[in-house]
Amino acid sequence: MSTAKISARDVMVHYGDNCALKDVNVEIEDKTVTAFIGPSGCGKSTFLRCLNRMNDTIDGCRVAGAITLDGEDIYDKRVDPVQLRAKVGMVFQKPNPFPKSIYDNVAYGPRIHGLARTKAELDEIVEQSLRRAALWTEAKDRLHTPGTGLSGGQQQRLCIARAVATRPEVLLMDEPCSALDPIATAQIEELIDELRQNFSVVIVTHSMQQAARVSQKTAFFHLGNLVEYNETGKIFTNPQDPRTESYITGRIG
Amino acid sequence: MSDNNEHIMAAFDRDLDGIEALVVKMGGLVEVAIHDAAKAVATRDLELAEQVRTGDKAIDALEIQINEETARTLALRAPMSSDLRTLLTVLKIAAGLERAGDYARNLAKRTEALAALEPISGTDRTLRRMTAEVQQMLRNTLDAFVRRDIALAEQVRQHDEEVDEIYNALFREFLTFMMENPRNITACMHLHFIAKNVERMGDLTTNMAEQIIYMVSGELPGDLRPKGDQTAFMTGQD
Numbered sequence A: 001m002s003t004a005k006i007s008a009r010d011v012m013v014h015y016g017d018n019c020a021l022k023d024v025n026v027e028i029e030d031k032t033v034t035a036f037i038g039p040s041g042c043g044k045s046t047f048l049r050c051l052n053r054m055n056d057t058i059d060g061c062r063v064a065g066a067i068t069l070d071g072e073d074i075y076d077k078r079v080d081p082v083q084l085r086a087k088v089g090m091v092f093q094k095p096n097p098f099p100k101s102i103y104d105n106v107a108y109g110p111r112i113h114g115l116a117r118t119k120a121e122l123d124e125i126v127e128q129s130l131r132r133a134a135l136w137t138e139a140k141d142r143l144h145t146p147g148t149g150l151s152g153g154q155q156q157r158l159c160i161a162r163a164v165a166t167r168p169e170v171l172l173m174d175e176p177c178s179a180l181d182p183i184a185t186a187q188i189e190e191l192i193d194e195l196r197q198n199f200s201v202v203i204v205t206h207s208m209q210q211a212a213r214v215s216q217k218t219a220f221f222h223l224g225n226l227v228e229y230n231e232t233g234k235i236f237t238n239p240q241d242p243r244t245e246s247y248i249t250g251r252i253g
Numbered sequence B: 001m002s003d004n005n006e007h008i009m010a011a012f013d014r015d016l017d018g019i020e021a022l023v024v025k026m027g028g029l030v031e032v033a034i035h036d037a038a039k040a041v042a043t044r045d046l047e048l049a050e051q052v053r054t055g056d057k058a059i060d061a062l063e064i065q066i067n068e069e070t071a072r073t074l075a076l077r078a079p080m081s082s083d084l085r086t087l088l089t090v091l092k093i094a095a096g097l098e099r100a101g102d103y104a105r106n107l108a109k110r111t112e113a114l115a116a117l118e119p120i121s122g123t124d125r126t127l128r129r130m131t132a133e134v135q136q137m138l139r140n141t142l143d144a145f146v147r148r149d150i151a152l153a154e155q156v157r158q159h160d161e162e163v164d165e166i167y168n169a170l171f172r173e174f175l176t177f178m179m180e181n182p183r184n185i186t187a188c189m190h191l192h193f194i195a196k197n198v199e200r201m202g203d204l205t206t207n208m209a210e211q212i213i214y215m216v217s218g219e220l221p222g223d224l225r226p227k228g229d230q231t232a233f234m235t236g237q238d
Ligand SMILES: Nc1ncnc2c1ncn2[C@@H]1O[C@H](COP(=O)(O)OP(=O)(O)OP(=O)(O)O)[C@@H](O)[C@H]1O
Pocket: A015, A018, A020, A038, A039, A040, A041, A042, A043, A044, A045, A046, A047, A058, A093
């Protein structure tokens, strides 16, 4: 068996008649940060959603091919998508806090998965998660106010806190820093690097510098194809495909 | 520019073009310095030698300007891939050109000492031929840089062997002259330093050419060049 945490074989995704991804083959390694880059609409979010079956919830979306997590088919009938998503957590492109308090947003996952036995333990998880998402200082005095009352960047960090609270084995992050200032961005990048000690992280980002800073592997998508997948250092100093070169150097492809 | 398609952000192209123009300008000055220094030595032209020495300041100033503008572009544009390799190459070429300029100045400096000494027959012509080779190598290197021409850069690398051969031959000749007549020693020592400097210029140019191969292809040439200077093993007995 390979060391791949997630392995995708011939993945093809349609929205109705529209083909959004074709023939994607990739092995996502364990304890590694993998960056997905590529122009808007190329299918990065679509592919990310395949990895925790988030596309199941989208009408008209059809996923073909095989995706395994630790060698097990995640699209198998016996797999419970809710259990899967506890293992494969996700931070969405648009912050989507529940209409609940900041505390409850973070405590939600640990509660339903029974990760805390006592109130003190739950408090501890909430604080830890908010700290890791670089939101604790701003949120600690308003934990019981609505999450939706936070600023855009704060909501994004709340969603990150919520995602790490369940200690997923794989964390999928769709542009997690798009609304963050440089300090919060650096804190999230530090968090990602820390998560890598034990977990896999897949991050979609439009910032080449961010991909270069945080990831070890980078995948470049273009028009629904996975064009190039390699060591991040290689992709950014000497990509093999002219489409990758044009994209990362900011040229008209 | 580096590729036929342009950056979406035109200002980036202007920055890179500006830096490349500085490199070409610097290279042109070094070419002239090498030519003039060799000529000054051969004709014992003290005035021309002085011109080479003062001209080196302009070369040094250009290196500083190239370094500053490259650092600025690295910081402001965060270049990737071929753009990044271009800027790294620019830094190395500028450093190589600056060193080559120093060697030309060293050549020129010896003109005065040589003017006071008897000429050593034959070696002046060989020295000029050697310098002309290096000058041509440098010109080809700059062309290869501007045109992104790997084949031309490769040709420069091969050429360096010829320069090394001329140097090795000259070294033998100097030894012979010195053994024949000890009064030749002073002039031969000066001429030998000159030949060694020209040989080093050839090496620097070769390094620049290799850097250009990296810039264009993303890989440094794999096979190691033969080490040309064999004088470390010469004893004067053979
Ligand atoms: N829910 C949906 N229904 C129909 N088509 C969709 C849906 N989501 C995405 N698509 C289409 O699939 C393609 C890929 O979209 P996707 O969101 O995966 O792109 P992306 O690479 O994440 O882009 P961005 O960088 O803008 O987020 C697009 O053509 C898009 O229009």
